Amino acid sequence: MKQFSIRSIVFMKKTIPILFVLTLSLMLTGCNFIEEKKAEGIIKNYYQAIIDEDYEKAFEQLHLYDYDSKTEDSKLAEVTTLSDEETKAFYLKKVDVLKEQNYKLKDFEIVDVEYEDGHSFWHHIKLEVEQNGQKFKWNEVAEIYEGKLLIGEKDDSFAKYRDGKMDFEIEELKKS
Template structure:
């Protein structure tokens, strides 16, 4: 009887741990899909709301998403729209995306690998990037797309600095 109880408890706790992670994974996928679809639809207000915003110095490469931004929401949104303007000037258009893999680090921490299809100045591209969720907000990292910096959550730097790089 004790053996059966122990087996049932092991299955129960295993299911609870896995089930909780599945729910977090679904939440992450919802945020990821909302963000990329908003970029495709050019609904930049919606895309902005999905992002984890953080201050970043592109010269020193100092800034971490866990530190947030010193900008007010209004200032951050205006800055984000300036970054989007750079994309529009470069005739950058995201056409499609696909979540191709979910990678687990320790059975609990995970991130999504995203394949992007788009067009820039008439040239088609296919890039990959990694999307993570921090406190319910999207963090984009490990990216191939050199223009990600104009649509991610990095804030409070000179946009002209990025044009030079």
């Protein structure tokens, strides 16, 4: 039987806890890394679909929920009370407002991932939008809620016409 030297025993006593901590931290961050990559995939699919004007594909990425624009009350925890056919029709009606306003998403970039509690996270998105020939740069946040994309508007007042808010009174906008 091979004997260990004092030096190798001391080395093992120091190395095992370090390896344990490293393994544990890799396991924890690995889970978030996988979820982050899934979220980035959904985010990229959504924004690219908007750029490509493939609104049905964009619609499929979204978490759909009822929203009262008068009280600004969102029922995020519940899915919309509208039927599948009604949600799609409502979404396409919202998209028509974007088209009437000559709104086009030209480019997007995921610029940051923000963590709240080590587990919950959301992505910061920088948008390049063109409306009636004018270019704008907007920022918004996006997160995954129950496997679907949830857009949190920040700057873009037209985001509500491409996000998952449902069952509210669509404003009739006049072209500027």
